[in-house]
Amino acid sequence: MNQQIRLNNVERFKGFGTLYDQNRPSAPREIVDILTNVLGSKPRFVADVGCGTGLSTWIWLNDAERIIGVEPSDDMRSVGIAKWEAAGKPDQLRFAAGMSHDLGLPDDSVDILTCSQSFHWMEPASTLREFARVLRPGGIFAAYDCDWPPVLDWQLEAAYQQLVSTADELASRLSSAEQQAHKWSKEEHLQRIRQSGLFRYSREIVFHHYEPFTADRYANLALSQGGLQTALKLGAAELNELADDFRRQAELVFDGASKEVLFSYRMRIGIV
Template sequence: MNQQIRHNNVERFKGFGTLYDQNRPAAPLEVVDILTHYLGKKPRFVADVGCGTGLSTWIWLDHAERVIGVEPSEDMRSVGIAKWEAAGKPDQLRFAAGMSHDLGLPDDSVDILTCSQSFHWMEPESTLREFARVLRPGGIFAAYDCDWPPVLNWQLEAAYQQLVSTADELASRLSSAEQQAHKWNKEGHLQQIQQSGLFRYNREIVFHHQEPFTAERYANLALSQGGLQTALKLGATELNDMADDFRRQAELVFDGKSKEVLFSYRMRIGII
């Protein structure tokens, strides 16, 4: 993976950290329960890599002795740091700049290493070698992602898919080859873990989580998708009308109420 691609993947998340943090689902506590159960004890050190604004990092605060969120995007990381400062700078949690293939952590130091909605942005071979280096014997790597769109109303979900796919097409058309980010297929995560030969046990785990949403948050969830933000930054103003229509459709479905939205998660794990 060359430096230009790494740069483009980081740049993709520039400029919408607050929108992302306010509207994306918080990482569910099922993640903590499953991984702690596999580890067999409270983890001493958890590393959350590609942590974004820290939505997937904070869930470990009361469930591990030390936690670090590693994020290369300064925009995203700054949101997490601001929340950490507002919370009184808890000693057991910190955020740091870093890339997945070069974490800057000691050998055999991490009990649980997670990638929430982020592993598909990382070159798998160099990343998995680095993860295996920092994990202790018996340590666990877990890449987990939710399915898009979340489950609520089929017409609204179809509109969500159309908005995002249109944005992805426009982003691809408006950017040069040198500007484009690259992501790996999430369906290949488990195979990459298996083929690395670095893990003695691996499997996929599926679970679900519900979270309350309003129409505004559901609409903003779609707007927080990286492809849509990329297309808007490249000048795809025609998306504004589509986004307005989607927002109006969400308002009709929610009818002024808060509704429970279902997120389906797929977690691929490897144990050292």
């Protein structure tokens, strides 16, 4: 994989770690329950790769003996470390800089390795080889993503999609080819796991999770999308007005109340 693409993918998440952490959904409890059941025992060591601010890392705190969150973006990782420090620096959890193709972990050392909303930013072939190297026999790789936008009101969802689509178009138009990030299709995650030849069993697991949202959080969820943040950093000032319109629409739908928003998850697993 071109090193510049790797750097662009990391750079995409610079500058909005706090916005991301405060508004993105926390990884649901179902992740821990499903993967622990598949493993057949409490994991000794969990690696959460591309962990961002740690929203997907903390869920293992009381359910694994050791946990590491690996994240290449200094901005994102610093938010996770600040929360870890505020929580008293729990011994079983740590955060580290690292790339998916070079984790710096021992062979056969990891029981469960997860990628939450992140595997599509990683070059698949080198990443899967590295994951298979660090997983112990019987260990599980799980890439899980939620569908965007979350389910609440179809007109608000359509506006969300339009805002994000416009932002992606502006980001593409305002950046040079050398600046652009690259992502791989989420729909091909399971196929890539199978075609790698590194896993003896693979499948997709689908589940749902509700999380309470206010209008402000729902609007900020859209603002936390990487394409929108990229377009704003590139000077697409017209997005501010579109984002304000979207926020007003969210306020009308929520009408001052908190509502349960439905997130649909797709998890692709491979067992070495």
